[in-house]
Amino acid sequence: xxxxxxxxxxxxxxxxxxxxxxxxxxxxxxxxxxxxxxxxxxxxxxxxxxxxxxxxxxxxxxxxxxxxxxxxxxxxxxxxxxxxxxxxxxxxxxxxxxxxxxxxxxxxxxxxxxxxxxxxxxxxxxxxxxxxxxxxxxxxxxxxxxxxxxxxxxxxxxxxxxxxxxxxxxxxxxxxxxxxxxxxxxxxxxxxxxxxxxxxxxxxxxxxxxxxxxxxxxxxxxxxxxxxxxxxxxxxxxxxxxxxxxxxxxxxxxxxxxxxxxxxxxxxxxxxxxxxxxxxxxxxxxxxxxxxxxxxxxxxxxxxxxxxxxxxxxxxxxxxxxxxxxxxxxxxxxxxxxxxxxxxxxxxxxxxxxxxxxxxxxxxxxxxxxxxxxxxxxxxxxxxxxxxxxxxxxxxxxxxxxxxxxxxxxxxxxxxxxxxxxxxxxxxxxxxxxxxxxxxxxxxxxxxxxxxxxxxxxxxxxxxxxxxxxxxxxxxxxxxxxxxxxxxxxxxxxxxxxxxxxxxxxxxxxxxxxxxxxxxxxx
Amino acid sequence: xxxxxxxxxxxxxxxxxxxxxxxxxxxxxxxxxxxxxxxxxxxxxxxxxxxxxxxxxxxxxxxxxxxxxxxxxxxxxxxxxxxxxxxxxxxxxxxxxxxxxxxxxxxxxxxxxxxxxxxxxxxxxxxxxxxxxxxxxxxxxxxxxxxxxxxxxxxxxxxxxxxxxxx
Numbered sequence: 263x264x265x266x267x268x269x270x271x272x273x274x275x276x277x278x279x280x281x282x283x284x285x286x287x288x289x290x291x292x293x294x295x296x297x298x299x300x301x302x303x304x305x306x307x308x309x310x311x312x313x314x315x316x317x318x319x320x321x322x323x324x325x326x327x328x329x330x331x332x333x334x335x336x337x338x339x340x341x342x343x344x345x346x347x348x349x350x351x352x353x354x355x356x357x358x359x360x361x362x363x364x365x366x367x368x369x370x371x372x373x374x375x376x377x378x379x380x381x382x383x384x385x386x387x388x389x390x391x392x393x394x395x396x397x398x399x400x401x402x403x404x405x406x407x408x409x410x411x412x413x414x415x416x417x418x419x420x421x422x423x424x425x426x427x428x429x430x431x432x433x434x435x436x437x438x439x440x441x442x443x444x445x446x447x448x449x450x451x452x453x454x455x456x457x458x459x460x461x462x463x464x465x466x467x468x469x470x471x472x473x474x475x476x477x478x479x480x481x482x483x484x485x486x487x488x489x490x491x492x493x494x495x496x497x498x499x500x501x502x503x504x505x506x507x508x509x510x511x512x513x514x515x516x517x518x519x520x521x522x523x524x525x526x527x528x529x530x531x532x533x534x535x536x537x538x539x540x541x542x543x544x545x546x547x548x549x550x551x552x553x554x555x556x557x558x559x560x561x562x563x564x565x566x567x568x569x570x571x572x573x574x575x576x577x578x579x580x581x582x583x584x585x586x587x588x589x590x591x592x593x594x595x596x597x598x599x600x601x602x603x604x605x606x607x608x609x610x611x612x613x614x615x616x617x618x619x620x621x622x623x624x625x626x627x628x629x630x631x632x633x634x635x636x637x638x639x640x641x642x643x644x645x646x647x648x649x650x651x652x653x654x655x656x657x658x659x660x661x662x663x664x665x666x667x668x669x670x671x672x673x674x675x676x677x678x679x680x681x682x683x684x685x686x687x688x689x690x691x692x693x694x695x696x697x698x699x700x701x702x703x704x705x706x707x708x709x710x711x712x713x714x715x716x717x718x719x720x721x722x723x724x725x726x727x728x729x730x731x732x733x734x735x736x737x738x739x740x741x742x743x744x745x746x747x748x749x750x751x752x753x754x755x756x757x758x759x760x761x762x763x764x765x766x767x768x769x770x771x772x773x774x775x776x777x778x779x780x781x782x783x784x785x
Numbered sequence: 786x787x788x789x790x791x792x793x794x795x796x797x798x799x800x801x802x803x804x805x806x807x808x809x810x811x812x813x814x815x816x817x818x819x820x821x822x823x824x825x826x827x828x829x830x831x832x833x834x835x836x837x838x839x840x841x842x843x844x845x846x847x848x849x850x851x852x853x854x855x856x857x858x859x860x861x862x863x864x865x866x867x868x869x870x871x872x873x874x875x876x877x878x879x880x881x882x883x884x885x886x887x888x889x890x891x892x893x894x895x896x897x898x899x900x901x902x903x904x905x906x907x908x909x910x911x912x913x914x915x916x917x918x919x920x921x922x923x924x925x926x927x928x929x930x931x932x933x934x935x936x937x938x939x940x941x942x943x944x945x946x947x948x949x950x951x952x
Contacts (some may be wrong), residue, residue: 275878279868279869283866283869286861289858290855290858290862292851330878332879332880334878357880
């Protein structure tokens with residue numbers, strides 16, 4: 263078997279396995295004596311994992327979907343009944359990765375952002391006390407996120423959810439910052455374990471009723487038979503904690519603490535881990551339960567209200583903030599609202615094929631589009647704000663000012679990110695928000711108006727931040743500040759370029775990636 | 786904390802027994818209740834016994850904190866390495882149990898309950914056992930160090946000052 267064939271066949275597993283292997287290797291290398299070797303292994307593991315993830319995603323997009331059976335024999339074939347009860351009543355017991363177009367989209371997002379943040383971390387975390395713990399934990403988080411979006415097994419999803427929760431909590435706390443970081447980590451750990459246990463209880467109910475864990479087989483069993491009370495209970499137990507873990511109102515309180523206290527590259531990638539939870543919610547609602555169960559509940563309308571609240575509460579909490587990372591974290595809550603909004607509209611009309619075709623599908627595609635853009639521009643904002651904090655040592659906007667002369671590249675990147683989050687053309691944020699406005703308006707004009715108003719408030723907030731950080735007279739205590747090194751500027755420029763490119767060619771992305779992904783979820 | 790010689794010596798006698806029993810649970814993980822995690826925890830109990838018996842300082846001279854960390858990392862690496870065996874051998878997927886029923890070590894296709902069965906599973910149990918032993922010991926050492934620091938009354942003030950504007 264030659265190497266290239268081996269790589270493409272195993273790429274879904276390697277996406278998870280290589281970061282895990284890298285995490286273990288990094289732990290064995292002493293941080294004080296061999297920092298460079300450690301950095302190389304760390305970055306290689308992240309980059310190779312991303313390469314495997316992209317290759318798996320490409321494979322899945324080309325073939326429609328791609329399956330990987332863990333522990334399978336030389337034939338690599340699915341064992342009898344791996345994706346549903348076989349003719350002979352065989353029970354699917356193997357752990358399966360099932361990557362469809364939606365999973366492929368998430369893999370691409372995670373791969374790009376994780377590599378950019380890892381490259382950034384090589385310099386930004388260099389020599390900090392957090393470094394020995396940071397590198398293995400970051401790789402664990404990456405592996406967990408790949409696993410969450412690729413898995414085809416409901417229990418396996420829980421395992422990866424726990425991996426991301428533990429790694430995320432430890433990462434948020436790994437920079438000792440007078441107890442603030444520890445508090446942020448503890449909060450995240452508490453919320454995550456609560457959500458994880460609730461999800462597990464839901465999986466337990468489904469296992470008790472259907473004797474299955476494989477998502478494809480479970481969805482056949484659930485949607486084939488009439489929905490029962492157990493299914494409704496499981497839906498609630500599984501969907502709501504995932505919405506909570508994604509950071510929607512009313513359980514958003516952990517987000518500002520956790521995002522703002524985590525090391526800067528971690529803040530950028532924790533967004534993706536929250537998005538993986540949101541994607542888990544989509545998986546549960548669309549793929550697992552689907553129209554027969556969700557259509558009979560008002561889950562869609564309920565989530566739409568939560569989404570509108572998240573958008574509004576997030577942005578109004580962001581406006582008075584003075585800590586720049588905390589401010590962006592509140593915006594993250596608001597943006598999560600947008601992502602949930604489109605999907606919840608699609609959920610609300612899921613039982614109605616006509617409305618789904620008319621605007622539900624577009625709303626879901628808009629949601630996925632916004633997830634993709636948000637991952638890139640909000641990651642960019644965290645990296646650029648982190649660069650300023652890294653150079654100046656200040657987090658408070660009142661202590662900054664006039665940095666545009668000293669840090670032009672950072673200013674450019676932050677500006678592009680700020681324009682994108684406010685939905686100004688030609689940035690990517692404009693394209694996805696436009697799709698959302700159009701489709702959501704047909705479900706409820708009020709929700710679309712809320713979304714537009716929130717977008718204006720976002721713009722107002724970022725005008726203030728940009729002005730406070732980069733414009734105005736130079737400050738005396740910031741006279742020594744220099745531009746960030748290339749290793750930190752390059753990932754920022756890469757994400758900025760992606761933001762513009764997606765904004766200029768939204769059609770290509772929509773046709774190639776997003777509509778197939780939405781169809782895969784709606785199928 | 787005043788050390789008692791009697792307690793210390795009895796603990797030293799029990800220490801190897803704890804390790805051997807833990808290893809027994811680990812190695813029979815594929816046959817009997819228990820396995821890597823439980824066995825590793827039993828082995829770490831031995832380390833905990835030595836620590837609470839007041840042999841912490843002596844123990845730290847022999848096996849240091851970073852040794853435990855290395856043991857933990859080695860266990861994890863062994864586990865993930867065994868998972869790679871399927872891919873590397875070219876005869877299966879990630880986590881393929883390539884030794885099962887293949888003859889040789891742990892590969893006898895004999896009757897159920899035979900120790901010489903299970904393929905890679907006993908080795909994976911061993912890896913988990915090593916990892917858990919190292920991991921729990923790291924936690925114990927960290928906690929006892931913090932306890933000792935508190936006993937010595939080390940103030941946290943200078944740590945706070947250093948934390949000022951650390952970013």
